[in-house]
Amino acid sequence: MIAAVLHGSEDLRIEEVDRPTIEGPDEAIIRVEWAAICGTDVHAYEGRIPVKLPIVMGHEYSGEVIEVGQGVRGLGIGDKVVGLYGASCGSCEFCVSGRPQLCMRRLLFGLNINGSFAEYLRVPRAERTLVKVPEGMEMREAVLVPDMFQTALYSVETGGVGPGSRVLITGIGAIGLSILIAAKLAGASSVIAVDIRDRPLKLAKEMGADYIIDAREEGLVKRVREITDLGIDVAIDTSGAASVVKQAIEAVRPGGTHVQTGIVGKPVDLDLRYVTGLEKRILGVLCPASVEYLMRCLRIVNSFNLELHKLVTHELELREAKRALEIASKKIDDPIKVLLKIS
Ligand SMILES: [Zn+2]
Ligand SMILES: [Zn+2]
Structure with missing residues (x-):
């Protein structure tokens, strides 16, 4: 598959890499439809935050479930989903007390595990990470909910x-x-x-x-x-x-x-x-990292028709990921939200 792989500061390459496969019973694979670029990606791209290199960038995504592990409940093949920027452990004191964004054992897409600027994404701890998109909501709108909204x-x-x-x-x-x-x-x-x-x-x-x-x-x-x-x-x-x-x-x-x-x-x-x-x-405040909060946000955006897509100023293809990061990093042409159309 095609992926945007970060090798170092401002060194982002479009490469052919192996398609991810399920590595544990709690995982899912999704075919990414949309990905979005945010400040964290820009910081990673500019080499200002620690990143486990080389890595597929990206942590904002919407897509379709194409494979689920045996232990995953509530998600099935064909489900349209969005997901959190990382997967929390579910058992540390922060996860247990309802603040998974402070989890000490988080897996973070695009920072310490491969991310969403790719045709397929492996999602660990899928039940704690993915949420179904409400009926009728466009995937291009949905991708803006997990981080931004x-x-x-x-x-x-x-x-x-x-x-x-x-x-x-x-x-x-x-x-x-x-x-x-x-x-x-x-x-x-x-x-x-x-x-x-x-x-x-x-x-x-x-x-x-x-x-x-x-x-x-x-x-x-x-x-x-x-x-x-x-x-x-x-x-x-x-x-x-x-x-x-x-x-x-x-x-x-x-x-x-x-x-x-x-x-x-x-x-x-x-x-x-x-x-x-x-x-x-x-x-x-950090970005919340619980599926319950994400579900609530999706309901709000959907029922009040908040039209988050109005904030999208740039839309590029996956192959143009480097250009997209340059736009976001150097603020070329006054960007607000930059999207990548993946499939
Ligand atoms: Zn983000
Ligand atoms: Zn935890």
Whole structure:
């Protein structure tokens, strides 16, 4: 089969490799239909996070089950599925306490096991990893749920966004726009979107942001105070830029919450006296890793017809995976979400 194999920093090659086969009774093989590129792939491609090389890249996928191990219940050949970015063990203290994203024995597609930028994908611990796509939902839409929408909804829920909340989103990429969608769904009365690129700001406006701040032109904290008086109820950062994170936390009202969703590249210079004195809360979130949460997200996206596909700006073939990574990495032509059509 054809696969996009990472050999080193920015060294991604399209290769003919052996088609994966089931290696244990808890596994499944899927024929990948769509794969999506996200920030983690970009970090792996750029050599900024540890990766077990060489490896087939990719951890966002939708496809069809073509083989299941004897021990897998609830999944059958022909099922249309999406899956989590990794397979948690199910028995460590984090898995048992309902936070499998902290699992100490995770198998991570595209990082420590072969991933989804390939025609076929071997899925270990399939029952803990794969979920059937709701009837009628397109596979191109479904591929956007496991990472992008799950992370967004979890960020919004972790921040305690509810009816009437005022929400600040810094960094309007695919996750930022998904947070906008999820925040509105949760009842946020005003959402302020901050970025420094034209396309995301325009999209944010079209998708219902009440205010947009072009951080190239306006001071974030000052503008948020003008809009909200005392500061924002919930700030959610996806930019991961230390200077932006600092400002977002500063823009949070006394007693408010900052959610850190983007991975921050450098230490943030924070005066924690204000965090104590103003009872601000700072919380980190990862992408959730439970099939139950994924099922819930699929139901939400399907029943509210959230049209996540509007965030797709680029669609390429598997053979163009290198080009797709370059687009995402170097932000060529203002990408939001980049998809790979596999089969
Ligand atoms: Zn991802
Ligand atoms: Zn575990």
